[in-house]
Amino acid sequence: MRPRVALFATCVGDVAFPNAIIATVKLLERLGVEVSFPQAQGCCGQMHVNSGFPDLAIPMVRSFAEAFSGCDLIVAPSGSCVGSIRHQMLSVARRSGDESLVSHVQEIVPRVRELTEYLVDDLGLVDVGAVFPHRVAYHPSCHSLRVARVGTRPYDLLRNVEGLELVEQENADSCCGFGGTFSVKNSDVSSAMLTDKLDAITSSGAEFVTSLDVSCLMQIGGGLAHERSGVRTVHLAEILAGTVN
Amino acid sequence: MGRAFVGIQPSFPAAAREALKDSQLRTNLAHATGTIRGKRARVTEELPDWEFLREAARGIKQQTLADLADLLVEFEKNAQAAGAIVHWASSAEEAIAVVREVAERHGVESFVKVKSLTTDEIGLNEAMNAVGVDAYETDLAELIVQIANEHPSHVLVPAIHKNRSQIRDLFIEHLGANEDTVDDPAVLASIARAHLRSRFLDAKMAVSGANFAIADTGSLVVVESEGNGRMCLTLPEVLVSIVGIEKIIPSWEDLEVMMQVLPRSSTGERMNPYTTIWTGTAEHDGPAEVHIVLLDNGRSRTLAEPVGRDALMCIRCSACMNVCPVYERTGGHAYGSVYPGPIGAILTPQLLGPGQAETLPYASTLCGACYDVCPVMIDIPSILVHLRATGPHGGTEKAAFAEVARTLSNARGMRRAHRWARFGLPLARLGSALRIGPIRAWSRSRSLPQVPRESFRDWWNTR
Numbered sequence: 001m002r003p004r005v006a007l008f009a010t011c012v013g014d015v016a017f018p019n020a021i022i023a024t025v026k027l028l029e030r031l032g033v034e035v036s037f038p039q040a041q042g043c044c045g046q047m048h049v050n051s052g053f054p055d056l057a058i059p060m061v062r063s064f065a066e067a068f069s070g071c072d073l074i075v076a077p078s079g080s081c082v083g084s085i086r087h088q089m090l091s092v093a094r095r096s097g098d099e100s101l102v103s104h105v106q107e108i109v110p111r112v113r114e115l116t117e118y119l120v121d122d123l124g125l126v127d128v129g130a131v132f133p134h135r136v137a138y139h140p141s142c143h144s145l146r147v148a149r150v151g152t153r154p155y156d157l158l159r160n161v162e163g164l165e166l167v168e169q170e171n172a173d174s175c176c177g178f179g180g181t182f183s184v185k186n187s188d189v190s191s192a193m194l195t196d197k198l199d200a201i202t203s204s205g206a207e208f209v210t211s212l213d214v215s216c217l218m219q220i221g222g223g224l225a226h227e228r229s230g231v232r233t234v235h236l237a238e239i240l241a242g243t244v245n
Numbered sequence: 246m247g248r249a250f251v252g253i254q255p256s257f258p259a260a261a262r263e264a265l266k267d268s269q270l271r272t273n274l275a276h277a278t279g280t281i282r283g284k285r286a287r288v289t290e291e292l293p294d295w296e297f298l299r300e301a302a303r304g305i306k307q308q309t310l311a312d313l314a315d316l317l318v319e320f321e322k323n324a325q326a327a328g329a330i331v332h333w334a335s336s337a338e339e340a341i342a343v344v345r346e347v348a349e350r351h352g353v354e355s356f357v358k359v360k361s362l363t364t365d366e367i368g369l370n371e372a373m374n375a376v377g378v379d380a381y382e383t384d385l386a387e388l389i390v391q392i393a394n395e396h397p398s399h400v401l402v403p404a405i406h407k408n409r410s411q412i413r414d415l416f417i418e419h420l421g422a423n424e425d426t427v428d429d430p431a432v433l434a435s436i437a438r439a440h441l442r443s444r445f446l447d448a449k450m451a452v453s454g455a456n457f458a459i460a461d462t463g464s465l466v467v468v469e470s471e472g473n474g475r476m477c478l479t480l481p482e483v484l485v486s487i488v489g490i491e492k493i494i495p496s497w498e499d500l501e502v503m504m505q506v507l508p509r510s511s512t513g514e515r516m517n518p519y520t521t522i523w524t525g526t527a528e529h530d531g532p533a534e535v536h537i538v539l540l541d542n543g544r545s546r547t548l549a550e551p552v553g554r555d556a557l558m559c560i561r562c563s564a565c566m567n568v569c570p571v572y573e574r575t576g577g578h579a580y581g582s583v584y585p586g587p588i589g590a591i592l593t594p595q596l597l598g599p600g601q602a603e604t605l606p607y608a609s610t611l612c613g614a615c616y617d618v619c620p621v622m623i624d625i626p627s628i629l630v631h632l633r634a635t636g637p638h639g640g641t642e643k644a645a646f647a648e649v650a651r652t653l654s655n656a657r658g659m660r661r662a663h664r665w666a667r668f669g670l671p672l673a674r675l676g677s678a679l680r681i682g683p684i685r686a687w688s689r690s691r692s693l694p695q696v697p698r699e700s701f702r703d704w705w706n707t708r
Contacts, residue, residue: 009701011653015663016694018701025705037705043653048646050611052633056650062487063654087627146613175570179610184683185606188262192574193610193688222691 004034005118006071008064010081010214011043017214019243020235023037024077024115027241031123045092046084051181058096061089065104073122074108077115077237079144079212085112087147093152114144115237116212126156130240133163137206138236139197139220141213142175154212154236161239169204171196178219194223202229208244210236257604258580270406274576277405278567284513285564285618292299292509302506303622305499306558309491310548316460316493317539327525329535334487337367344369344452344485346537348378351451351483359467360384361454361472362400362561363487363540365583366596370454380452381444382603383473385437392419398577398585401511401563406576409433419574438681441473451477451532456560457489457503458537461496464524465537468507478521491538491548493556503560506620511562543596552631553599556591558621565625566614571608578702580605585617591628594636606632656702 005028013021028035044064045057064085065119068074076082086109091107118123138158144150158166177183184190197220201209209224211217214235221233238244264270289295309316321331334340349355358364358380359397370380370391382391386404390397391632397403404412413428422436457466465486467474478484494503508517526535548554566572566586577585582593582602590609594602606629615625628696652658652665686692 011659011662012501014659014701016696018699018704021701022704037702039656039702042655042659048650050630050633051646052606052638052641053646053650054634056646059650059654088630109295133401142610142612142614146617175610175612175614177570177610179612180606184686186258186261186571187683187686187689188258188265189571189574189608190610192265193570194690216495218694219691222687222694225692226690227420 002032003073003123004231005073005075005113006035006068007035007037007045008041008068008074008076008081008112009037009076010076012218013078013214016220017235018131018213020237023235023241023243024075024238026243027128027237028075030241031119031125031128034121038067038071043087043241044081044084046081046088047091047180049084049088050199054092054095057092061092061105062096064089065093065101065108068108068111069104071108072111074112075115075118076112077212077235078214079114079141079148080215082114082117083143083147085109093097103216109215114148114150116150116157116211117148119240120153120156127160128157128240130160130164130242131162132239132242134207135165135167135205136208136210136239137167137201137204138172139176139201139211139216140173141211141216142173144212145173150212157236157240158210164239167204167206169200169206171200176219178188178216180215183219189217189240194219198223198227198229201210201231202227206231208239209233210239212236229245255581255679257579257581257608260581261575264575264579268705269408269411270576271574273406273408274573278404278573281402281513285510285567288509288513289618295509298502298506299620299622300559301502303558305494305502306560306621307496309493310554310557311603312495313490313493313548316495317490320458320460320463320493323461323538324465324525324537325463326428327463328527329463330523332536332538333541334538335541337540337542340487340540340542341369341372343536343538344373344487345378347483347534348373348450351450353483355379355381355448356450356452357383357448357477357481358387358451359379359445359453359469359477360387360403360497362583363453363454363489366489367487367540369487381448383441383444383477384469385434385471385473388437388441389415396578397583399563399566400561400577400584400586400588401501405510406578436534441476445473445476445480448477448481450483450485453477453482453484453486455492456507457494457500458461458488458492458539459495459497459500460493462524464497464522466500467521468504468519469521470512470518472519475519475521478523479531481706482532483534483536484523485536485538487538487540489542491559492543506558507562510618510620536668539708546598547592547595550595550597551669553591553595553628555623556595556628557589558623559588559591559592560589560621562620564618564620568614568618569609570612570614571610580608587629588623591623591625591632594632603636604683606636646704659702660700663696663702666696 009021043059177190187233217233266488335460389404399405409428455465508514572586590605
């Protein structure tokens, strides 16, 4: 039977970085997966929870639960959003005082997969047949590394991309400085962190930087463009789908 | 002496902006935190049972917090039986009053000190200085910070913001070192040693904190690396130890776990160099008069917080600040608190109470590195997020987030969000809310993303 998944596009992916989400769809379909996109979905609520407005996140969690009700597996190409779904969504649901929402969320959360988890664990693939003859630096986003805990899966997938040279960068697992509203509330510190991240990337000799999170790529890419460095940012799904142009 | 420290709370972003201008500070911090980070990683990775030790340490501190009232009384009873005089201080002022009374009764004009965050927290040095009693710091780094008339910038390495040539200059200026002194660590250490030796031998009174207070024996434990603590704790006739009530551990056996996780997490050592444990007084051995001041100073209030109370499990190892990417750039002074870094960002606002240090919970990207290294597994990111939720918010900020929330919770809103993103509307709204012009703040070092004409949803629905 053909595997089926529901796609969680993530709000920032849907609105501002559609290429990463389109690549996710194309990749999954090429691998024989039937992808659905529940239209009622919006945001997971992380931005509001992390900014100190957990109650405002309740309607978002409600629409998430309604959108993905009855779905077998839910795949999202984001370590950060998946991390928030796993670690914050239930506590937001509890704040609503709505027991049916709580049980609904409890039932959905274990069925959510980060894209690399789905590829490696559910499909059993590390080689998705991608070709990308470039030097690539991988930025392990904090939330994919320490909240969603995707482990070595992204590296396993990248190492099996034909022609791809994975370059080492100094302090690779150090934060890029984005942190949501941190990037504007503490913009000086955020920029200082970014400066070190950009130094590590540019001195690694990479032509591309990739990550599981478009928000980090927005920060890093914004810095690279500001510096006119010529290094490009692409989501991991774009490399695996072969949609980078 | 420096000014009193806790209570002055500048906004973190403003203080951080100043700190970031100091390129020497940035270099020193990156080098020092990077070195300690590496050492800690090596000595924790070598232990097959490291994660079990963390869980055990967490369990001990959780039990301590759950039973704190009983454990404190048990500690008091056992310490008194061993000859210690136990005082209870609900505030900094009450703790200072005890030290002052003891100093006056013995007619001392100065005392020596073991490095102690708790005494920094209550501003002891400044308060005693004001009544004519000098406090001499004897930890090398504390001495450096004291003669520089500054405050510690790190829990474990108070002078982490200074490099050796800066220290050499301070020693020439304040300790009478020769003008041609070289910035060799061994030379600098011997200058400090000679200076401190006379302080130890002259001292009639010492003040310390404690790393642990063991309830079932009434003992105090001080963990240090230089031997200055041992001198302070054994040579003077009178000893006053100021101990936060959360420093209790239930039993002597629990110390076994703590003495494994603490050195590996803090200095990256397998074993601590100087561990001094004392139980009341002993005839012809150590101080003849031993005082213990059990300090509350906001801890009971923090203990009443179901989420935030975990901050009281902290054993002050400083691993969280060594891995924190924010701390690594700003250093400790930007936090405006004795307790900087991630633990400071959750501890300081709670110890000080409502209306204080409100920018500290935002001094984090929530990257999670602190949680992964904490030896007692304090979920610092979750507590930061909790403190953001319970703290105050501007009306316009809240209105902007409410608008965004309504937008991002249905399909029609998502399409509107795409139009907004295309035309920068939400950023402008958020901008007026955060009152710092986020577009400007963002654009100083980063280009704004180009939002494509077609959202993902548009693509999906038309393919």
